Amino acid sequence: xxxxxxxxxxxxxxxxxxxxxxxxxxxxxxxxxxxxxxxxxxxxxxxxxxxxxxxxxxxxxxxxxxxxxxxxxxxxxxxxxxxxxxxxxxxxxxxxxxxxxxxxxxxxxxxxxxxxxxxxxxxxxxxxxxxxxxxxxxxxxxxxxxxxxxxxxxxxxxxxxxxxxxxxxxxxxxxxxxxxxxxxxxxxxxxxxxxxxxxxxxxxxxxxxxxxxxxxxxxxxxxxxxxxxxxxxxxxxxxxxxxxxxxxxxxxxxxxxxxxxxxxxxxxxxxxxxxxxxxxxxxxxxxxxxxxxxxxxxxxxxxxxxxxxxxxxxxxxxxxxxxxxxxxxxxxxxxxxxxxxxxxxxxxxxxxxxxxxxxxxxxxxxxxxxxxxxxxxxxxxxxxxxxxxxxxxxxxxxxxxxxxxxxxxxxxxxxxxxxxxxxxxxxxxxxxxxxxxxxxxxxxxxxxxxxxxxxxxxxxxxxxxxxxxxxxxxxxxxxxx
Amino acid sequence: xxxxxxxxxxxxxxxxxxxxxxxxxxxxxxxxxxxxxxxxxxxxxxxxxxxxxxxxxxxxxxxxxxxxxxxxxxxxxxxxxxxxxxxxxxxxxxxxxxxxxxxxxxxxxxxxxxxxxxxxxxxxxxxxxxxxxxxxxxxxxxxxxxxxxxxxxxxxxxxxxxxxxxxxxxxxxxxxxxxxxxxxxxxxxxxxxxxxxxxxxxxxxxxxxxxxxxxxxxxxxxxxxxxxxxxxxxxxxxxxxxxxxxxxxxxxxxxxxxxxxxxxxxxxxxxxxxxxxxxxxxxxxxxxxxxxxxxxxxxxxxxxxxxxxxxxxxxxxxxxxxxxxxxxxxxxxxxxxxxxxxxxxxxxxxxxxxxxxxxxxxxxxxxxxxxxxxxxxxxxxxxxxxxxxxxxxxxxxxxxxxxxxxxxxxxxxxxxxxxxxxxxxxxxxxxxxxxxxxxxxxxxxxxxxxxxxxxxxxxxxxxxxxxxxxxxxxxxxxxxxxxxxxxxx
Numbered sequence: 001x002x003x004x005x006x007x008x009x010x011x012x013x014x015x016x017x018x019x020x021x022x023x024x025x026x027x028x029x030x031x032x033x034x035x036x037x038x039x040x041x042x043x044x045x046x047x048x049x050x051x052x053x054x055x056x057x058x059x060x061x062x063x064x065x066x067x068x069x070x071x072x073x074x075x076x077x078x079x080x081x082x083x084x085x086x087x088x089x090x091x092x093x094x095x096x097x098x099x100x101x102x103x104x105x106x107x108x109x110x111x112x113x114x115x116x117x118x119x120x121x122x123x124x125x126x127x128x129x130x131x132x133x134x135x136x137x138x139x140x141x142x143x144x145x146x147x148x149x150x151x152x153x154x155x156x157x158x159x160x161x162x163x164x165x166x167x168x169x170x171x172x173x174x175x176x177x178x179x180x181x182x183x184x185x186x187x188x189x190x191x192x193x194x195x196x197x198x199x200x201x202x203x204x205x206x207x208x209x210x211x212x213x214x215x216x217x218x219x220x221x222x223x224x225x226x227x228x229x230x231x232x233x234x235x236x237x238x239x240x241x242x243x244x245x246x247x248x249x250x251x252x253x254x255x256x257x258x259x260x261x262x263x264x265x266x267x268x269x270x271x272x273x274x275x276x277x278x279x280x281x282x283x284x285x286x287x288x289x290x291x292x293x294x295x296x297x298x299x300x301x302x303x304x305x306x307x308x309x310x311x312x313x314x315x316x317x318x319x320x321x322x323x324x325x326x327x328x329x330x331x332x333x334x335x336x337x338x339x340x341x342x343x344x345x346x347x348x349x350x351x352x353x354x355x356x357x358x359x360x361x362x363x364x365x366x367x368x369x370x371x372x373x374x375x376x377x378x379x380x381x382x383x384x385x386x387x388x389x390x391x392x393x394x395x396x397x398x399x400x401x402x403x404x405x406x407x408x409x410x411x412x413x414x415x416x417x418x419x420x421x422x423x424x425x426x427x428x429x430x431x432x433x434x435x436x437x438x439x440x441x442x443x444x445x446x447x448x449x450x451x452x453x454x455x456x457x458x459x460x461x462x463x464x465x466x467x468x469x470x471x472x473x474x475x476x477x478x479x480x481x
Numbered sequence: 482x483x484x485x486x487x488x489x490x491x492x493x494x495x496x497x498x499x500x501x502x503x504x505x506x507x508x509x510x511x512x513x514x515x516x517x518x519x520x521x522x523x524x525x526x527x528x529x530x531x532x533x534x535x536x537x538x539x540x541x542x543x544x545x546x547x548x549x550x551x552x553x554x555x556x557x558x559x560x561x562x563x564x565x566x567x568x569x570x571x572x573x574x575x576x577x578x579x580x581x582x583x584x585x586x587x588x589x590x591x592x593x594x595x596x597x598x599x600x601x602x603x604x605x606x607x608x609x610x611x612x613x614x615x616x617x618x619x620x621x622x623x624x625x626x627x628x629x630x631x632x633x634x635x636x637x638x639x640x641x642x643x644x645x646x647x648x649x650x651x652x653x654x655x656x657x658x659x660x661x662x663x664x665x666x667x668x669x670x671x672x673x674x675x676x677x678x679x680x681x682x683x684x685x686x687x688x689x690x691x692x693x694x695x696x697x698x699x700x701x702x703x704x705x706x707x708x709x710x711x712x713x714x715x716x717x718x719x720x721x722x723x724x725x726x727x728x729x730x731x732x733x734x735x736x737x738x739x740x741x742x743x744x745x746x747x748x749x750x751x752x753x754x755x756x757x758x759x760x761x762x763x764x765x766x767x768x769x770x771x772x773x774x775x776x777x778x779x780x781x782x783x784x785x786x787x788x789x790x791x792x793x794x795x796x797x798x799x800x801x802x803x804x805x806x807x808x809x810x811x812x813x814x815x816x817x818x819x820x821x822x823x824x825x826x827x828x829x830x831x832x833x834x835x836x837x838x839x840x841x842x843x844x845x846x847x848x849x850x851x852x853x854x855x856x857x858x859x860x861x862x863x864x865x866x867x868x869x870x871x872x873x874x875x876x877x878x879x880x881x882x883x884x885x886x887x888x889x890x891x892x893x894x895x896x897x898x899x900x901x902x903x904x905x906x907x908x909x910x911x912x913x914x915x916x917x918x919x920x921x922x923x924x925x926x927x928x929x930x931x932x933x934x935x936x937x938x939x940x941x942x943x944x945x946x947x948x949x950x951x952x953x954x955x956x957x958x959x960x961x962x963x964x965x966x967x968x969x970x
């Protein structure tokens with residue numbers, strides 16, 4: 001949490017509300033009423049959500065949201081590298097989500113990692129007669145062709161739930177026959193209001209089918225931790241895991257970036273869960289706390305200020321040995337980070353940024369921008385809940401606009417009014433704003449760059465933000481004639 | 482812990498390195514290939530997407546048109562982001578966000594609310610509605626729903642609202658393209674046929690083609706020929722719009738009045754026989770003028786055929802400028818044939834593209850050794866075989882119908898080629914086989930500006946031959962022994 005309430009010159013609660021009202025003025029009455037509570041000026045002092053969230057998307061407004069399947073396949077299950085993830089249903093969902101999240105994996109593709117697209121490619125007859133038989137056959141085929149796969153997830157697409165297939169029963173039978181975990185995940189895209197329910201359903205299946213079914217071979221240590229909600233986008237986990245290890249901790253499992261099924265299954269024996277993306281995995285932290293008594297702590301690995309605070313908060317939970325190591329790590333990286341700030345801050349000081357992303361980034365990255373001298377003038381999420389917005393309020397300057405599941409029209413209008421120097425959002429938004437001449441970075445995928453997490457990530461982040469904002473190409477947008 | 486699978490709780494065992502090594506080698510064997518080709522149910526790395534993606538592409542080809550996905554909202558986000566990544570352009574589309582209650586009560590309420598909102602906010606001239614899985618499975622009646630929407634005044638009665646059923650569990654993106662296109666044309670041309678009227682124009686249907694350069698190339702060639710044209714559906718400005726500091730949600734597309742008047746055209750030609758069969762059949766039954774189906778004009782001979790057919794239809798001479806252009810393209814290929822002659826290729830993609838790649842390769846004296854079509858019919862197989870049979874370089878080439886890119890990988894490692902042609906998804910197989918991938922298909926998500934370089938026409942030949950030959954020369958320069966490294970190639 002930031003120490004004091006910050007203000008942005010020219011932005012007041014009144015000016016922000018006027019901007020919101022103006023954007024909604026073209027909406028039909030009913031849609032306007034539905035959207036209005038999702039848009040509000042930030043109330044930094046309250047430390048509470050100023051907007052409603054996790055409600056149904058208003059039809060036809062052009063939301064950026066995805067679906068439960070996307071949350072299950074793309075976010076939670078997909079990054080586990082040593083499993084075959086079957087997109088069960090028609091060909092499209094798996095194809096669109098194939099290799100498009102940038103959750104990087106080690107290993108050999110097709111041998112020890114399975115960063116591929118597995119699908120049952122439903123045809124008309126599968127809809128009519130059901131797909132359970134096909135599923136049973138394909139599970140055996142997958143096991144046969146990929147003998148080193150540690151397990152298989154079955155991720156249902158819309159038709160599976162609608163035609164009443166029983167994937168749970170097929171998974172159970174096949175798991176016994178093949179003697180590998182086969183996890184059925186009823187994450188049909190029509191369930192819930194966004195990706196978020198897909199995260200929750202996936203967490204529940206980990207709880208029901210995975211956790212506690214393996215044990216680490218080596219003896220336990222008081223420094224055993226798991227890193228939860230770290231998806232290794234652009235290699236993030238390859239920055240954060242070594243950092244935590246440098247602090248003297250044993251990272252026994254990463255959920256689920258570059259993840260390994262068996263290590264995830266044995267996580268119930270760790271001493272602490274460190275969670276980064278709270279939205280997508282807080283459920284499992286709470287389950288492990290209740291069932292196994294494992295405490296958890298939510299940290300932020302973006303930018304040196306937040307990293308330092310996070311590492312110290314972490315050290316508080318351990319003995320003097322770890323505290324000393326953490327201080328040594330901070331002392332080692334502080335001057336390096338200072339060097340980066342000295343290089344980039346002069347070019348970025350006072351610049352403004354607007355964010356619209358998913359899980360944690362609309363709040364967690366704000367500190368990293370501030371380290372570079374930038375101000376966040378608007379932030380929002382595709383699929384957040386009230387607890388996310390509660391956590392966001394103190395991070396944002398007062399009275400800046402908060403938007404929940406904004407339509408493209410609203411986002412465009414806000415950007416047009418606020419004229420930020422940078423927008424951080426997704427691929428669907430990127431080219432809209434670049435046409436407007438506004439520098440943009442994809443903040444889901446790190447725009448094919450990364451890592452952005454940890455000390456290693458801040459150097460890349462700072463370079464990319466500077467590159468986006470200060471590229472000379474933007475000077476050529478307006479023709480001189 | 483629930484352990485619902487009731488499997489034994491075990492200690493974690495790391496896979497031994499020698500076992501990893503064994504499997505790594507095994508997946509490159511003939512034995513593995515046979516096992517892989519024996520698959521009955523599992524599809525791995527398919528080379529096709531689903532129908533609604535193609536439907537959205539067709540919708541983007543018309544002026545002021547908002548694509549509208551009737552179904553789950555995640556579907557729309559997937560189609561949009563795929564188009565964004567390929568073109569590096571916006572791809573605005575809305576969805577009516579059907580959820581569980583839609584499964585119970587049907588999607589009419591969502592559709593009506595969605596239409597009203599989309600119309601008020603985005604002010605389209607046309608809304609093109611197409612479906613994803615959910616309404617198709619539950620059996621939503623689009624005809625009735627849209628009629629009711631107009632009665633309820635969700636959108637004005639006069640707003641064109643073509644709609645297409647595009648189930649994802651049937652066909653591929655090319656079939657969705659066809660269904661949406663024919664519906665748009667049916668809607669726009671209704672009542673527009675005028676006895677005795679002739680626009681004097683060619684209606685050109687490029688088919689489900691994701692290369693904006695191709696569309697511009699057609700328009701340039703026809704302008705050169707002096708043949709006025711209406712392109713149905715023209716995505717060239719939609720997905721290749723200027724960056725000038727302003728965003729226009731509808732950046733391009735065929736003018737609706739031109740599309741409406743296309744029913745009175747002098748001639749209608751499809752260049753996507755495999756991606757527009759429904760559209761073309763309907764046009765034959767309903768459009769004035771002549772109707773011609775031609776293959777995608779990739780390669781010299783197919784470009785010749787295209788231009789001669791246009792000349793014939795419009796009673797025009799092919800101008801000197803185009804003759805010279807052809808001569809320059811032929812100059813380019815004769816100058817560089819030695820770098821491609823006898824080289825073996827594996828190609829995969831949509832049928833229209835495949836026919837084009839194969840014709841082009843055969844013209845160059847290259848060998849389209851593996852031809853893989855991930856969803857195809859006996860007719861496509863027969864047409865491909867006829868192409869192969871027409872050239873000595875087609876001898877022994879193999880067509881693999883209804884196979885995926887994991888099959889392709891097995892082919893590349895057991896029966897190797899020098900290069901692969903296809904979309905970005907083939908990069909994994911190509912890397913494992915240590916051969917270059919030429920990205921000529923859709924989607925291309927890992928190279929810039931490829932969609933701006935036409936593959937059709939004479940210019941397309943120059944573009945393809947330049948890219949391919951220079952890559953082969955690069956490889957030689959990068960991999961040859963020092964004593965073989967020389968100035969000239």
